[in-house]
Amino acid sequence: MTTSRNAAPFEAQTLSSAGHIPVMLAEVLAALRPADGQTYVDATFGAGGYTRAILEAADCKVLALDRDPSAISAAAPLIAEFTGRLDVIEARFATIAEIVRNRLAATPGANSIAFPSPDGVVFDIGVSSMQLDEAERGFSFQTDGPLDMRMGQAAGALSEGAGPSAADVINETPESDLADIFYQLGEERRSRAIAAAIVRRRAEQPFSRTRDLASVVAAVPGTHRPDGKHPATRVFQALRIWVNDELGELARGLLAAEAILSPGGRLVVVTFHSLEDRIVKRFMAERSGRTTGTSRHLPSGGVAKREPSFRLVNSKSLSPSKEETATNPRSRSARLRWVERTAAPPWDEDFAAFDLPDVLALR
Numbered sequence: 165m166t167t168s169r170n171a172a173p174f175e176a177q178t179l180s181s182a183g184h185i186p187v188m189l190a191e192v193l194a195a196l197r198p199a200d201g202q203t204y205v206d207a208t209f210g211a212g213g214y215t216r217a218i219l220e221a222a223d224c225k226v227l228a229l230d231r232d233p234s235a236i237s238a239a240a241p242l243i244a245e246f247t248g249r250l251d252v253i254e255a256r257f258a259t260i261a262e263i264v265r266n267r268l269a270a271t272p273g274a275n276s277i278a279f280p281s282p283d284g285v286v287f288d289i290g291v292s293s294m295q296l297d298e299a300e301r302g303f304s305f306q307t308d309g310p311l312d313m314r315m316g317q318a319a320g321a322l323s324e325g326a327g328p329s330a331a332d333v334i335n336e337t338p339e340s341d342l343a344d345i346f347y348q349l350g351e352e353r354r355s356r357a358i359a360a361a362i363v364r365r366r367a368e369q370p371f372s373r374t375r376d377l378a379s380v381v382a383a384v385p386g387t388h389r390p391d392g393k394h395p396a397t398r399v400f401q402a403l404r405i406w407v408n409d410e411l412g413e414l415a416r417g418l419l420a421a422e423a424i425l426s427p428g429g430r431l432v433v434v435t436f437h438s439l440e441d442r443i444v445k446r447f448m449a450e451r452s453g454r455t456t457g458t459s460r461h462l463p464s465g466g467v468a469k470r471e472p473s474f475r476l477v478n479s480k481s482l483s484p485s486k487e488e489t490a491t492n493p494r495s496r497s498a499r500l501r502w503v504e505r506t507a508a509p510p511w512d513e514d515f516a517a518f519d520l521p522d523v524l525a526l527r
C-alpha cells in the first residue's frame with residue numbers, strides 16, 4: 165500500500181541554489197503522484213528542482229540523469245541530503261533504458277542503489293537557466309561567448325556523444341543544409357538569405373563567437389521581428405536543437421520510458437516549443453490508441469491495431485498559471501502532458517511515428 169502526499173503549491177517554488185526555477189512544479193507533481201516505496205526517473209536533473217520536490221513529496225527513490233557534466237557535479241549536496249534514495253548519473257536519453265536495466269540488476273548494498281522498475285519518468289525538456297545564463301556555454305546572443313551550445317560540454321569536460329559545437333556546424337555545414345536547419349528547426353522565414361550571409365562571411369573569417377554570429381544574422385534584411393525579439397532568436401534556437409539533437413533525443417527518451425515504466429507508472433513531459441510538443445502529443449495519442457498505431461510485424465504481413473501501451477489521463481496539455489508566467493517569464497511557453505503506462509508490451513521502436521523534421525536525416 166502506498167500513500168501520496170500533497171503536491172507543493174506554486175508559492176513553494178523557489179529558485180534553486182544553482183539559479184533555475186523549476187517550471188510547473190506543482191502540476192508536474194500532481195501528474196506524477198509520487199508515493200511511498202516507489203521509484204522515479206528524473207531524466208532531466210538540471211538543478212534538481214523536480215528531483216528534490218519528488219523526494220520531499222514521498223518516501224521514494226529517484227534515479228536522475230543529465231547529459232551536462234556540470235549538472236552532475238553540482239548534485240553532490242542533494243545526493244548527500246537524500247542518502248540511499250537518490251542517484252544522479254551523467255547520461256543522455258538514448259541510454260536511459262540501458263541504465264535502468266543495469267540498476268534493476270544491481271545488488272542492493274553494492275556501490276550503487278538498486279532501482280526497481282520505475283513508477284514514473286519525468287522529462288523537463290530543453291536548457292536550464294544555468295546553461296542559458298553562462299556566457300561560456302555559448303547559448304546566448306545577449307552575452308558574448310564561444311559559439312558552442314553543447315549541453316554535454318561544460319568547464320572543459322566533454323561528455324560522450326557531445327558531438328560537434330555550434331561553431332563547427334556554422335563553419336562546415338553546406339549552405340542549403342544550414343538553411344534547412346534554420347527553417348525546419350527555427351521556423352526562420354529568412355533562412356536562405358541568412359545561410360547565404362553566413363557562408364559569405366565564413367569564407368573570409370570562420371565564426372567563433374556568439375555575438376559575431378548574432379550580428380551577421382541581424383544584418384540580413386527582413387530579420388527584424390515585429391515582436392521585438394532579437395533577429396537571431398530563431399537561428400539560435402535551431403542551432404541549439406541541431407547541435408544537441410534535441411528532437412531525436414526526445415523521441416529516444418519517450419521510447420525508453422515506454423520500455424521501462426511499470427504498469428500504472430506515469431510518463432510526464434514538459435516541453436518549451438511547438439516542435440517538441442508535437443512529438444510528445446503524437447507519441448501519446450498513438451500509443452494510447454487515439455490515432456492508428458499499427459504493427460508492421462504480423463505473420464500475415466498485414467497491419468493490425470496494437471494494444472495501447474499508454475492510457476491518456478488528460479487529452480489536453482496544461483500551460484503554466486498566470487502567476488507563474490508573471491514570476492518566471494521563462495515558463496511562458498511550457499506545455500505539460502502526461503500518460504499512464506498500461507500492462508501491454510512496448511510497441512516497435514518506429515521513428516516514422518514521430519514525423520520528425522526531414523532535416524534530421526542529415527545527421
Ligand SMILES: C[S@@+](CC[C@H](N)C(=O)[O-])C[C@H]1O[C@@H](n2cnc3c(N)ncnc32)[C@H](O)[C@@H]1O
Pocket residue numbers: 180184185186187207208209210211212213214215229230231232235255256257258288289290291292293315413414
Ligand atoms: C530545463 S532543465 C531541467 C531542470 C530541472 N527540472 C530542475 O527543476 O532543475 C533541462 C536539463 O535537461 C538536460 N538535458 C537536455 N537534453 C538531455 C538529454 N538528451 N539527455 C540528458 N539530459 C538532457 C539539460 O542538460 C538540462 O540540465
